[in-house]
Amino acid sequence: MVFVFDAELWLWDARRMDTWTFVTVPAEASEQIRELAAGLPRGFGSVRVEVTMGGTTWKTSIFPGSGADGCYVLPVKKAVRKAEQIDVGDVTTTEIALIDL
Template identity: 60%
Template sequence: MVVDFDSELWLWAARKTESWTFVSLPVEASDEIRDRTEGLRRGFGSVRVKASVGTSHWQTSIFPGGGDGAYVLPIKRAVRQAQKLEVGDVATVSVELIDL
């Protein structure tokens, strides 16, 4: 399953001083991911993914964490710098589930 979407970068409120930056997946896609990964999720409900933003590609996990039930994807500093993104910018993101 691949999910392509645009999302605004935001800081995790509990760790603003450490600049933990995320994007939220669409709620509908998050619901489908939850259905497809029943019994396959890891700690904290995480799901392993391949992620892409612009020319940056990496493997990580998405986590339940959006107040509206959306999964969230961490966008590491190296990706933000390579793609010239800051909090509040909108990124075009691709997420592919790995362990299906």
């Protein structure tokens, strides 16, 4: 299953030394993904995905966010942000395809 959405990159400061950049998967898509991935024994509730942003495609995992909305979050690594010339606060079109289901 493939999901395409526009989302803003945001910064999560987990620790003083590390910063992580994410996009949030919309609520409706997150709900569908949760239903499809139900019962999969993956660490931290992660779901394997193939992601495309602009001309960059990579494999990673999405994770349940800590917010009350229950949306998944997608980490966007520095190499992708650099290749696509995007940064925190920018809105980007993101395509995620579920894999390993």
